[in-house]
Amino acid sequence: ETGVTQSPTHLIxxxxxxxxxxxxxxxxxxxxxxxxxxxxxxxQFIFQYYREEENGRGNFPPRFSGLQFPNYSSELNxxxxxxxxxALYLCASSPDHGDYGYTFGSGTRLTVV
Amino acid sequence: xxRVTQPEKLLSVFKGAPVELKCNYSYSGSPELFWYVQYSRQxxxxxxxxxxxxxxxxxxADLNKGETSFHLKKPFAQEEDSAMYYCALRKGAxxxxxxxxxxxxxxx
Numbered sequence: 051e052t053g054v055t056q057s058p059t060h061l062i063x064x065x066x067x068x069x070x071x072x073x074x075x076x077x078x079x080x081x082x083x084x085x086x087x088x089x090x091x092x093x094q095f096i097f098q099y100y101r102e103e104e105n106g107r108g109n110f111p112p113r114f115s116g117l118q119f120p121n122y123s124s125e126l127n128x129x130x131x132x133x134x135x136x137a138l139y140l141c142a143s144s145p146d147h148g149d150y151g152y153t154f155g156s157g158t159r160l161t162v163v
Numbered sequence: 164x165x166r167v168t169q170p171e172k173l174l175s176v177f178k179g180a181p182v183e184l185k186c187n188y189s190y191s192g193s194p195e196l197f198w199y200v201q202y203s204r205q206x207x208x209x210x211x212x213x214x215x216x217x218x219x220x221x222x223x224a225d226l227n228k229g230e231t232s233f234h235l236k237k238p239f240a241q242e243e244d245s246a247m248y249y250c251a252l253r254k255g256a257x258x259x260x261x262x263x264x265x266x267x268x269x270x271x
Contacts, residue, residue, distance in 0.1 A: 054206075083258065092167075092249050092261030093207070106258055140207065142259075151197065151209040152259065 054079075056141050056155035063162050068129045071158045073141030075122040082124045083152065084116060085140040093140055099124060128160075136162045165190045167250050169262035176240050177270050184235040184265050186224075186250030194252040196226055196233040197259070201247040210235075210248070220244070245269045 053076035063069050075082055081100050085093035095108035099118035113129040122143070128135055138159050142152035166189045176182055188194065196213040211219045213226040213233060224235045233250060250262045 085259075085261075090172075090263070092169075092251075092263050093259070095258035095260070098258060108258060142207075151212060153209075154207040156206045 054141060054143050054153050054155040056139075056158050058158060059156070060159045061161070063131050063160065065131055065133060065162055067131050068127065069131060069160060071126040071128075071139050071141075071160070073124045073126070073143075073155055075124070075141075075143035076145075076153065077122055079122055079143035079145050079153070081144040081146065081152075082118055082122075083142045084124075084126045085142065086110075087138040087140060087157070089137070096126065096139075131162045133162050136160060165194070165252060165254070165260045167252055167260050167262035169248075169250055169265050171265050172263065173266050173268070175268045175270060178242055179239050182235075182237045182240045182244065182267065182269075184248050184250075184267065186233045186235065186262060188231050188233065188250075188252050190231075190252060190254070192254060194254055196224070197251045197253070198222070198224055198233075198235050199249045199251060199261075201249070203246070207249070240269045242269045242271060 055074045057072045083098040084096040087093040096110050098106040102118045115127045118124040138157040140157045141155040144152050168187045198210040200210040201207045222237045245268050247264050249264045251259045253259050
């Protein structure tokens with residue numbers, strides 16, 4: 051098993067609400083990235099954290115925010131949900147800056163109605 | 164801007180036939196290229212990366228900087244190769260940029 055777990059697996063929210071998605075990485079994985087994958091598309095980079103600090107961000111608005119904790123867990127928070135936020139959200143971790151390739155979680159399927 | 168293009172959304176070949184999944188990229192500099200695979204009901208996983216120049220499950224990919232391509236090839240397709248394949252590039256320690264993916268179906 052790859053060691054990256056995400057929760058919940060599925061989630062339904064109403065437009066305007068806020069959501070928190072969680073990821074638990076393998077011990078020693080200091081880098082965690084979050085991706086959004088819309089239906090029929092490849093994953094799109096949201097942001098990356100290294101040792102609890104954001105060190106890269108994609109073209110997503112500020113209502114997408116994150117946290118990384120010392121215990122190798124992390125969160126993705128989305129405020130003021132919009133219908134277009136419906137997607138699969140993937141967490142990926144690496145022992146370093148992705149030099150060994152990223153290990154992906156199974157994702158959280160978010161549906162905004 | 165960094166961009167990865169996989170021109171075929173769907174590709175279907177017969178078992179035992181050669182397979183080539185196309186990937187073109189646009190990036191100024193020396194990117195690192197990857198192929199990721201997602202089998203049915205499984206998570207996205209790394210298949211191979213160009214800097215390691217290895218063959219995984221019979222697949223190889225050569226980086227052609229002149230043509231800005233990183234096509235994935237396998238000489239003899241097997242049914243278990245049916246999956247979704249994503250080409251991705253990265254510069255340094257930053258983000259992965261993915262293509263839209265190609266769904267490969269191997270017919271018996």
